[in-house]
Amino acid sequence: MRRCSALLAAAVLAGCATPPAPPRAYVALLENADGSTGRVVYRGPSGTAELRQPREAVALDGPATPFTLSPAQLQRDAGAAMAAQPRPPRVFVLYFDAGNAQMTASSQALLADILADVKSRATADMSIIGHTDTVGGAEQNAALALRRAEQVGQMLKEAIAAAQQVEITSHGETNLLVPTPDETPEPRNRRVEVTVR
Structure with a gap:
């Protein structure tokens, strides 16, 4: 009887120790x-x-x-x-020399990563947005930023072919990564942002 009571007490205590659902x-x-x-x-x-x-x-x-x-x-x-849930978007930033559409060597090395990311997704959308610093006129910079974005698009033909939708645009000098006064050469603003989602 004593043994039965001990088992019953242990069962009651175990039931009390179980956290509620x-x-x-x-x-x-x-x-x-x-x-x-x-x-x-x-x-x-x-x-x-x-x-x-x-x-x-x-x-x-x-x-x-x-x-x-x-x-x-x-x-x-x-x-x-x-x-x-879909994978979160990934943003690649490619930098350019001053006043032209020549990509830096370290940025060219990222092109293979962009292609791999696009191919690793079941469906992928891409946006390629060109930017400049504030050296030069606004219209000239808008055209240069678009030329940079289109050049990246040409370099990423295989990724673009694998993507469902691609948008190539220019922000010129209107969306600075590093805010600067006019006519300021800032290397981090001379860029193309490629977003894969």
Whole structure:
């Protein structure tokens, strides 16, 4: 009888030690692709909760008390949705010499990476946007930036053929990476940005 009581007590204690199952509907904070985490402020009928840690969650239909999801629970509840997300866009920045459409050698080395990224996606869209620094007139710089973007497009013919949609445009000197006064030669502004998504 004593042994039976001990087993019953152990079973009751084990039942108390099991954490409650997470609610069926909740908001959870996940890590970004780079490992960083933002924050979420949830306001609902039963209060407000601030989520700051990865996998921290709050029930949509219960008390506004944060709890932490186990990796296994998150996988069970949202694994399929997370796996179905498209890959994040990737931006490649190619730099150019002053006043012309000659790409730097280090930027030319990135062309193979761009092609590989396009081919690694089931479907890919590309944007190729040319930029200049502020040396010269606005119209002249718009034309030079477009010439740079079109040249990159020619160098990436194979990637363009594999992409679903490609947009080649010029921002000239209107979208500076490094803000400068007019007539300032800034190498980081002489660029073409290739975004693959």
